[in-house]
Amino acid sequence: TQLLEQSPQFLSIQEGENLTVYCNSSSVFSSLQWYRQEPGEGPVLLVTVVTGGEVKKLKRLTFQFGDARKDSSLHITAAQPGDTGLYLCAGGSGGYQKVTFGTGTKLQVIP
Amino acid sequence: DSGVTQTPKHLITATGQRVTLRCSPRSGDLSVYWYQQSLDQGLQFLIQYYNGEERAKGNILERFSAQQFPDLHSELNLSSLELGDSALYFCASSSVGAGGRYNEQFFGPGTRLTVL
Numbered sequence: 001t002q003l004l005e006q007s008p009q010f011l012s013i014q015e016g017e018n019l020t021v022y023c024n025s026s027s028v029f030s031s032l033q034w035y036r037q038e039p040g041e042g043p044v045l046l047v048t049v050v051t052g053g054e055v056k057k058l059k060r061l062t063f064q065f066g067d068a069r070k071d072s073s074l075h076i077t078a079a080q081p082g083d084t085g086l087y088l089c090a091g092g093s094g095g096y097q098k099v100t101f102g103t104g105t106k107l108q109v110i111p
Numbered sequence: 112d113s114g115v116t117q118t119p120k121h122l123i124t125a126t127g128q129r130v131t132l133r134c135s136p137r138s139g140d141l142s143v144y145w146y147q148q149s150l151d152q153g154l155q156f157l158i159q160y161y162n163g164e165e166r167a168k169g170n171i172l173e174r175f176s177a178q179q180f181p182d183l184h185s186e187l188n189l190s191s192l193e194l195g196d197s198a199l200y201f202c203a204s205s206s207v208g209a210g211g212r213y214n215e216q217f218f219g220p221g222t223r224l225t226v227l
Contacts, residue, residue: 031213042113042201042218043154050213088154092214098167099144099214104153 003027004091004102012108013079021074021087021105029091032065032072033099037086079109114138117202117219125227129190132222136183136204142166143185144203144216145177154201160185192226199223 004025013019023032031050035043047056049065049072056063060083062075072089089102114137124130136143145157156169160179171177174192179185189196203216 033213033215035218040199040221040223042115042203042221043216044113045215045217048213048215086153090214090216099156099216101154101156106151 004089004100006087006089006102006105008105009103010106010108012110015081015109015111016078019076019079019107021076021107023072023074023089023102025070025091025100027091027093027100028069029093029100030069031092032069033090033092034063034072034074035088035090037088038084043086043088076107079107081109081111083107084109113217113219115202115204115217115219117200117222119222120220121223121225123225123227124192126192126194128192128226129188130192130224132187132189132200132202132224134185134187134202134204134219136185136202137206137217140204140206140217141183142205142207142214143179143183144205145171145185145187146201146203148199148201148221150198157187189224194226197224197226 007022033048034046037043047063052067052069054065060077064073087105116135118133141162144159146154157171159167177187199221201221203218205216207214
C-alpha cells in the first residue's frame with residue numbers, strides 16, 4: 001500500500017512569514033500533484049511535477065520533487081491570508097496513474 | 112470553475128434512507144473518481160470508473176455503490192445511511208487514458224450529506 005505522509009499536519013503563521021510543507025513516501029511516484037482546498041469547496045490543482053529534482057514556481061509558491069521521486073516539498077514565501085487552506089499532495093503511479101492522496105496540511109495565515 | 116458538476120449541493124436525510132449523488136465530468140474526460148471527506152479529514156478514495164467500467168476500488172462500504180453511464184456521468188448510491196456517513200462527497204474527473212499523461216484530477220464542488 002502506498003502512503004503519502006504530510007508534515008506538519010497543522011500550521012498557523014503570521015502574514016508575511018515563510019513556510020515549507022513536506023510530502024513523504026517510501027514509494028516511487030511517476031508524477032506528483034499539489035492541490036489546495038478551501039473550506040467547503042473541492043480541491044484545486046496547483047501543479048504537477050514529474051522529473052526527479054524538478055522545481056516549479058507559481059508566484060510565491062515553490063514546488064520541488066525529490067531526486068528519487070519519493071518526496072516533495074511546497075515552500076510559500078511571504079504567506080498571505082489568501083493562502084489559508086488545506087494543502088494536499090497526490091502521487092501518481094502505474095499505467096493509468098493510480099493516485100494516492102496525502103494526509104493533508106491545514107494552513108492558517110493570520111493577518 | 113473546474114468543469115465538473117455535482118448535484119445536489121446539499122442533502123439532508125434520515126438514518127436508514129438511501130440517496131443518490133450525481134456527477135458530470137469535464138468534457139472529454141473518461142475517468143471519474145468519488146471521494147469522501149469527513150469533517151477536518153483528508154480525502155478518502157472510494158471508487159474510480161473509466162469509460163463505464165470500474166477501474167479501482169478504495170475504502171468503499173458495501174452499502175455504497177456507483178456506476179458510470181454511457182454519457183460518462185456517474186452516480187454514487189448510498190444506502191442504509193448511518194450518522195457516520197455524514198460528510199462531503201466529491202467527484203473528480205481526469206483525462207488519464209484519454210490523452211492525459213498524468214492523473215491530474217479536477218474536482219467538483221461537492222455534495223454535503225447530513226444524516227440525522
